[in-house]
Amino acid sequence: MSINIKSLISVLDAEWIGSDTDIFVDHISIDSRSLQNGSKTLFIALSGVNNDAHLYIAELIEKGVQNFVVQYIPENVKGKANFLLVKNTLNALQQFAGYYRNLFDFPVIGLTGSNGKTIVKEWLNFLLSPDYNIIRSPKSYNSQVGVPLSVIAINAKHNLGIFEAGISTVDEMIKLEKIIKPNIGVLTNIGSAHDEGFQNLEQKINEKLLLFKNATTIIYQKNQLVDLCLEVFCERYPLKDRVLFSWSFTDNTSDVFILERENTNETTTIQYQYQSEFFDLKIPFSDSASVENAISCLLVLLYFKYDFDTIQNRVQMLYPVQMRLEVKNGINNCSIIDDSYSSDFQSLKIALDFLESQQKKNATKTVILSDIFQSGFSNEELYSKVAQLISDNNVNRVIGIGATISSFAGKFSNCITFQNTAEFIAQFESLNFNSETILIKGARSFQFEEIVALLEEKTHETVLEINLDSISHNLNYYKSKLADDVKIMVMVKAFGYGNGGLEIAKLLEHHKVDYLGVAFADEGISLKNGGIKLPIMVLNPESTSFPSIIQYQLEPEIYSIKGLKAFLKIAEERKLKNFPIHIKLDTGMHRLGFEENTLDELIQTLKGNSTVKVKSVLSHLATSDELKHFDFVISQIDLFDKLSSKLISALDINPIRHILNTSGITNFPKAQFNMVRLGIGLYGVSNDPSEQKYLENVGTLKSIISQVRTIPSGDSVGYGRRFMAEKETKIATIPIGYADGISRLWGNQVGYVVIKNQKAFILGSVCMDMLMVDVSNIDCKEGDSVIIFGESPTVIEMAAALKTIPYEIMTSISQRVKRVFFR
Structure with missing residues (x-):
């Protein structure tokens, strides 16, 4: 990609604010964390309800980024970079992707449906890749943001595109159609996913069909409702040469009719009729979903006029699709990022960003990489780009596996190569993996799962899988309930409610939450040792832990005169000044905190003391999740307001005030004060059944x-x-x-x-x-x-x-x- 910014002013309907427009960019970014951002990057600052990338522009300028698409220009960066000012940056990203897509003319397959999109896309890539140079959506990039990012990866060497599009409500697909512009449409299984965004199943099908508005061929499973929707669709969006190419288990009028299906434990053999001929096809799966997905692939192969022997030979080699990047504990204090089933240039970028986000403090970054296929570049150009990408991401060592990457080893710093996986395994003991974060990324044919097995810590076969995307979703759900100026503390005590404290804390730090909360000092110390820089409040500090709290710059909750005096004594001995503390008031929970009759003594003890600073005043609701106790909660909130106001006035301070927990955020929105504390809701659990449907399982x-x-x-x-x-x-x-x-x-x-x-x-x-x-x-x-x-x-x-x-x-x-x- 090499795009002149001048050409984008009209494309994006933007106002140019900057210096000379004769500037070329070769990289589009929306992720401020990415180490791939640089002088040739055009950064599009997406702004949503819960996150605003404009806040990161100053940091990006320091990293060398000079060109931005923005909705507004923050005061602290005016005159320091070039800006394309637009009304909506998400629309601008989509408009750019549509413009970029129009620069290329080759067949594009567009996939949509409720289930199976990503699997069918990956299988089609495998089935067609011997004959085409394919660009496809990485992972499951099928959203309003993911689709444009996928399309922007096209280059001049590609001659077939495979992109998936997912929607959750009406009026979304029409935007994606303008970006993908598929010639061939594949409608996968229509199920219940995202039902809440549509009035009924018919509306959902109609919306998904909009992806195929300009497609000359539509492949689908025939049934009465889909046929009805297609009939209306074709009347509304007529194309002279459009072909509807259908399959069915029950309707013998379909183009491909499945007559028989015979299952074993691991395979399925189907007999199908096509153009008056009968064929038997062996599919290496027994579950219904995989069989349906394989049949969708079969119809695409038939559309491309593949002969039966080729179809059979390739279909029987289909494999389970790994659709996510997994982090695993490794041997010798290593962390393993398992992406051992794909190797293409675009997904390498994603994996390297993930490597950076998961890197342990001060750990060496290592990449084990196979030959890369289907890049669209010549090998010389490809491995030059890969080497630059790895250099930009500050990777410490590279282990290349494959004949091609071995021949370009000289392009990489600190690189060792092997001709094949077996050669690597034979030399494994000599490679001395220790305290490293290791990205394992390889094409399926290299069988890198064997490398993962060698490097993975050997434990028993029970695991707790934590979906980091779901945590982000749940955080954003609760943030959307807050007033603009209300801060948020997230509780990561008890090992992140059993989910893993440090990894979740890293994610929360990226989302710029204001505080983390832990129960005991050792939990906070563990996070600080893991590199967490966010302020951490210790809610149940023992007096014996005060020296450690001070050493690690944690912030204690103080809930008694005895505890306050003990902390003040240590603070005075160490000549501290304005060390942050948090005052807990008891408003009816009767667990910890200063009661009303101890408030005067608290004030007298703190008055004139400069060793500590009251950073916040808090209390805890006893029954925020039980509305039958509504009046009691209101009495707690009123008492908190009264007591905290007295404390603030007497000490002439301006602390953060907070009383709401997860249930309180939902049930008592008028009591947000300056901050709320999010706990169990982050992990996908609500006490309100009506709210539960908006949360994702973590x-x-x-x-x-x-x-x-x-x-x-x-x-x-x-x-x-x-x-x-x-x-x-x-x-x-x-x-x-x-x-x-x-x-x-x-x-x-x-x-x-x-x-x-x-x-x-x-x-x-x-x-x-x-x-x-x-x-x-x-x-x-x-x-x-x-x-x-x-x-x-x-x-x-x-x-x-x-x-x-x-x-x-x-x-x-x-x-x-x-x-x-x-x-």
Whole structure:
């Protein structure tokens, strides 16, 4: 890409504020964190309800960025850079992508639907890549922001595009169509995802079809409703040569009719009729969703006129798609970022940004990289760009695997190469991996999963997966409820409510929350040692921890005269000045805090003392989640206002005031004061069922089946013979138990796990390290995945059955359970 900024003034309908317009840019960015930002970057400052990239412009100018698309110019950067001033920067990003797309003329496949878009896109890339130089959406970049970023990656060497488009409500697809402009449309499975954004299923289908407004071919699964919608669509947007290319299991008038389907444990063989001929096709999957996705791919191959033998040979090599970047604990204090199933230039950029966000403090950054395919560049140009990209991201060492990258090793600093993965594995012990953050990124043919297995810390097979994107979503949901000037503290105590404190704190620091809250000093010290720079409040400090709190620049909550005097004594001994403290008032919770009758003594103790500074005054609501106690909450809020106002007036100070927790944010919006404290809501749990639907699940606890056995009627399962089989029963043993945090009360057929999307009830007692489940009606085998909690069962459902609260379920998960973070 090389774009003259002058040409963009009219494209974006922008006002130019800057120096000479004869400037060329070769990189578009919306991420201020990216180390790829530089003098040739055009940074588009997206501004939403909860985040405003304009706040980062000064930092970007310091990094060398000189060209910006903005909605306004912050006072502190006026005259320091070039600005394209527009009404809406998201619209500008989309307009630029549409303009850029028009510079190229080659076939483009556009995919939409409720489910299967990303998988079909990746499979089509695999199936068609031997014959085309393909540009495709990286990962699942299918949103109003993701689609333009995907299209902007096109270069002159590409001759086929595959882009997916996802929408959540009306009036979104029409914007994406102008960016993708597909010639060929593929409508994947239409399901319930994002139903809340549409009046009904018909409206959803009609909106998705808008992607194909100018497509000459539309591929879809035939059914009555889709046919009806397509009929109306074709009348509204007529094209002379448009072809509707359909398939069906039940309608023999479809272009491709599936007559038979025969399943085994791992494969499916279908017989289909096409143009009066019959064919058998073996698909290497047995689940219905994968079979449907493979059939969508089949129709694309038929459209491109591939012969049957080629289709069969390629389809039988399809593979499960890894759609996310995973962070795993590695050997010798390493962190592993697993992106071992794809290798293309655009997704390398994404992976390197993720590497930077996950890097441990002072850790070496290492990239293990295979040959890169389908870049659209010559090898010389490609590896020059890759080397520059890796240099820009301050990667300390590169390990290249493959004949091509080996031949360009000289372009990289501190690089060692191997011809193939086997050669790397043979030399593994000599590479001395230690205290590194390692990005493993390779094309599937290199089987980098073997490298991941070597580097991954060996623990048992139970993991808690943490979705970082869901945390961002939930944070933004609650931020949207706050007045503009209200700050937000996020609670990361109790190991981030069981989810992992440091990794979540890093994400919150990126989102520029105002404070982090922990219960005890050692939690705050761990975060500071991990490189967290945000102010951290310690809510339950013990007097013995005051020296450490001062040493690590933590900020203690003070809730008693005794504690205050103890802290003041240490502060005076160390000659501190204005050290931040937080005063806790008891307004009815009766747990910790200064009561009304101790306020005068508090004032007298603090008056004239310059060793400390009251940074905030806070209290805690006892019943913010139970509206039957509405009047009591109001009395707490009124008392807090009264007591804090007296303290502020007597000491002549201007501290932050805060009383609302997660439920309070929703139920008592008029009491936001200067700050709120977000806790369990960040992790996707609300006490309000009507609010729960707007939150995303953060943690999914997973394990595997260790063993499957069948017992006869009359046999028992587990300790105490608490389950007796009344008939022949197939049971599966799962390696997770009460030492991992699973309550014994969840056993004895009260609770269940999910295997192959089916409930499997727990039989007998939960053991320390294992539990057994009934899989009599589930086709499963050893090694199959098991969901302990997540989308189903939810921690809310578990808590209700166990007569406890979701907090207890989440914080009970042992730290011996490995946490895996992903985006």
